[in-house]
Amino acid sequence: xxxxxxxxxxxxxxxxxxxxxxxxxxxxxxxxxxxxxxxxxxxxxxxxxxxxxxxxxxxxxxxxxxxxxxxxxxxxxxxxxxxxxxxxxxxxxxxxxxxxxxxxxxxxxxxxxxxxxxxxxxxxxxxxxxxxxxxxxxxxxxxxxxxxxxxxxxxxxxxxxxxxxxxxxxxxxxxxxxxxxxxxxxxxxxxxxxxxxxxxxxxxxxxxxxxxxxxxxxxxxxxxxxxxxxxxxxxxxxxxxxxxxxxxxxxxxxxxxxxxxxxxxxxxxxxxxxxxxxxxxxxxxxxxxxxxxxxxxxxxxxxxxxxxxxxxxxxxxxxxxxxxxxxxxxxxxxxxxxxxxxxxxxxxxxxxxxxxxxxxxxxxxxxxxxxxxxxxxxxxxxxxxxxxxxxxxxxxxxxxxxxxxxxxxxxxxxxxxxxxxxxxxxxxxxxxxxxxxxxxxxxxxxxxxxxxxxxxxxxxxxxxxxxxx
Amino acid sequence: xxxxxxxxxxxxxxxxxxxxxxxxxxxxxxxxxxxxxxxxxxxxxxxxxxxxxxxxxxxxxxxxxxxxxxxxxxxxxxxxxxxxxxxxxxxxxxxxxxxxxxxxxxxxxxxxxxxxxxxxxxxxx
Numbered sequence: 001x002x003x004x005x006x007x008x009x010x011x012x013x014x015x016x017x018x019x020x021x022x023x024x025x026x027x028x029x030x031x032x033x034x035x036x037x038x039x040x041x042x043x044x045x046x047x048x049x050x051x052x053x054x055x056x057x058x059x060x061x062x063x064x065x066x067x068x069x070x071x072x073x074x075x076x077x078x079x080x081x082x083x084x085x086x087x088x089x090x091x092x093x094x095x096x097x098x099x100x101x102x103x104x105x106x107x108x109x110x111x112x113x114x115x116x117x118x119x120x121x122x123x124x125x126x127x128x129x130x131x132x133x134x135x136x137x138x139x140x141x142x143x144x145x146x147x148x149x150x151x152x153x154x155x156x157x158x159x160x161x162x163x164x165x166x167x168x169x170x171x172x173x174x175x176x177x178x179x180x181x182x183x184x185x186x187x188x189x190x191x192x193x194x195x196x197x198x199x200x201x202x203x204x205x206x207x208x209x210x211x212x213x214x215x216x217x218x219x220x221x222x223x224x225x226x227x228x229x230x231x232x233x234x235x236x237x238x239x240x241x242x243x244x245x246x247x248x249x250x251x252x253x254x255x256x257x258x259x260x261x262x263x264x265x266x267x268x269x270x271x272x273x274x275x276x277x278x279x280x281x282x283x284x285x286x287x288x289x290x291x292x293x294x295x296x297x298x299x300x301x302x303x304x305x306x307x308x309x310x311x312x313x314x315x316x317x318x319x320x321x322x323x324x325x326x327x328x329x330x331x332x333x334x335x336x337x338x339x340x341x342x343x344x345x346x347x348x349x350x351x352x353x354x355x356x357x358x359x360x361x362x363x364x365x366x367x368x369x370x371x372x373x374x375x376x377x378x379x380x381x382x383x384x385x386x387x388x389x390x391x392x393x394x395x396x397x398x399x400x401x402x403x404x405x406x407x408x409x410x411x412x413x414x415x416x417x418x419x420x421x422x423x424x425x426x427x428x429x430x431x432x433x434x435x436x437x438x439x440x441x442x443x444x445x446x447x448x449x450x451x452x453x454x455x456x457x458x459x460x461x462x463x464x465x466x467x468x469x
Numbered sequence: 470x471x472x473x474x475x476x477x478x479x480x481x482x483x484x485x486x487x488x489x490x491x492x493x494x495x496x497x498x499x500x501x502x503x504x505x506x507x508x509x510x511x512x513x514x515x516x517x518x519x520x521x522x523x524x525x526x527x528x529x530x531x532x533x534x535x536x537x538x539x540x541x542x543x544x545x546x547x548x549x550x551x552x553x554x555x556x557x558x559x560x561x562x563x564x565x566x567x568x569x570x571x572x573x574x575x576x577x578x579x580x581x582x583x584x585x586x587x588x589x590x591x592x593x594x
Contacts (some may be wrong), residue, residue: 263495283577289485314486320491324503328500377570402567406554416553422584430570437550445490 014142152377294374295462313371317445320369327367353373367422378455382448384436389414391432393421393455395457402430412447413440518547520577540565540585548579556581564571564588 215369272275289295289303292310298301370383381392393405402421409416419428436442470478509564521528531543546552553572565585572581 130471284473284480288476288480288483291480291487304479307483311479311483311486314483314490318486318489318493321490321497325493325497325500328497332500402570403554403557403561406557410551410554415550416572417548417574417579418568419553419572419581421571422567441495441501443497446494450579 011342050296059154086243236401294372311430316369317371320367323367324443328441371444374449375452375453375456378452380448380451382444382451384444387436387445388434389432389434390443390452391430391434391447393428393430393432393451395455396426397429399456404454405430405432405451408450409434412442412450413437414442414447518577521547524576524578525526526576526578538587539568540587542581542583542585544581545578548574548577552579553581566567 001458181467218351271280285300285303288307289298292306294310295306366386368383368385370381373380374381377392377396379392383390391409393401395401403417406416406419409432413436414439416432416434420435502551516572523548526545528546533541535541557567565587568586570581570583572579574580
């Protein structure tokens with residue numbers, strides 16, 4: 001219904017630039033108005049009344065300022081507006097003191113409304129007017145409109161253009177608001193931090209959020225901020241909205257600064273419903289589970305635990321590989337130096353080279369790594385310290401893979417030094433201790449993966465029970 | 470930080486680490502491929518034989534029959550790279566399978582004690 005109402009005529013465009021200072025403000029008031037749509041009717045009614053009260057009070061102060069603002073340049077008008085805002089804050093506090101404590105819930109709503117009105121740049125999605133109350137409000141707001149009509153027209157124009165640019169608000173709404181209430185528009189110029197200083201605000205935020213379904217927040221940047229706050233609301237499980245609102249404000253600011261409908265950056269995801277948010281979060285957990293190689297259980301705690309272990313393992317592997325690459329590079333350089341040597345001096349050099357600093361000096365660069373891999377019937381645990389590899393292998397099926405495994409270890413240039421194992425209950429369990437041959441640069445994950453692959457191949461190739469024991 | 474942000478960061482971090490591992494292993498592989506052949510250090514064969522002699526270890530083979538198809542075998546021989554595998558291969562060719570195995574390397578020699586299961590009845594020879 002607001003589409004038709006008071007879409008300001010571009011024809012009334014006059015003194016456009018001077019009103020830019022006002023332009024941003026009403027858009028947010030519009031947002032605030034739309035926000036109120038979802039408030040319960042009783043609250044809205046009370047808000048309505050009190051809003052009128054405030055508007056009435058404000059109008060007097062606003063009008064004069066507005067007139068003066070019109071003639072000043074942008075910066076001055078901004079200052080004036082801020083002063084006006086401060087004045088209106090005083091008015092607000094006066095209003096609050098008059099309220100009946102019994103009206104507390106509504107009181108809070110109203111307070112919120114007032115406070116939100118004063119927040120610039122759409123910091124406050126909280127300010128919403130109820131659907132039914134809006135036309136009444138607007139009618140009331142229309143009443144005091146008188147002298148600054150030209151100003152209003154101009155400001156409304158710029159409001160419209162701003163709204164269309166940001167795409168965050170229904171332009172008609174803005175138009176409405178601008179037309180009807182210059183005072184409220186100027187109220188919108190607000191020191192962003194101001195509301196933070198007001199003690200009663202956090203509960204107001206909370207209550208407003210409580211009453212607000214997720215979809216109520218206006219779309220675009222507002223929705224993004226709302227989405228962020230929503231997440232916070234869900235994740236913290238409570239009404240810790242102070243920080244949430246702050247961050248929302250910041251993001252809102254960024255969104256408006258960008259002047260694009262760019263609210264859906266990677267940091268701000270907007271979910272129109274709680275269910276979508278939950279689904280998205282579950283999807284992320286599943287994605288995390290698919291990344292780790294040894295998924296055990298599917299509950300969230302296990303997923304996170306497995307992810308932690310996997311990250312530690314990846315860090316170990318990265319360190320191991322770095323050491324290997326470094327060692328390989330040194331070896332290569334050394335052998336190159338060897339080749340360049342003269343034949344006669346070569347032997348001497350090689351003798352001197354034997355106490356290789358890389359190999360004997362194990363202090364800070366002791367190569368070590370450890371990882372585990374599990375497949376359906378096989379578990380492999382590979383530990384590497386310096387040049388020794390310890391492999392523990394456990395397989396559930398009754399297939400003796402000792403031969404296969406020792407072949408694989410030979411391929412990997414691992415010299416088997418110790419073997420122990422046999423049949424334990426249903427499992428075959430083996431422990432291999434081997435040394436890495438000179439010049440080989442195998443690393444733990446390669447060993448583990450190869451072993452798993454080979455053993456699984458064997459399972460696939462050979463029928464399950466070849467012989468009975 | 471919100472739960473979703475933590476999970477998202479974890480996913481990104483894991484993917485980054487996996488990429489690092491992949492890059493490093495590729496790099497290692499390339500280095501290995503381009504690296505010139507290094508002179509192999511002399512095989513341990515000579516050293517192993519020397520050591521065995523030093524410590525007075527003699528290669529030996531002992532076999533005892535336990536049950537009908539079970540044998541207990543003890544082998545001591547010179548440690549060679551890939552020697553264990555060769556032994557395994559030989560045994561499997563003969564139709565034996567290691568049930569319980571223990572192999573120990575010390576002083577250039579390797580000691581293998583194992584229970585063997587016979588699949589085929591060997592011709593006594």
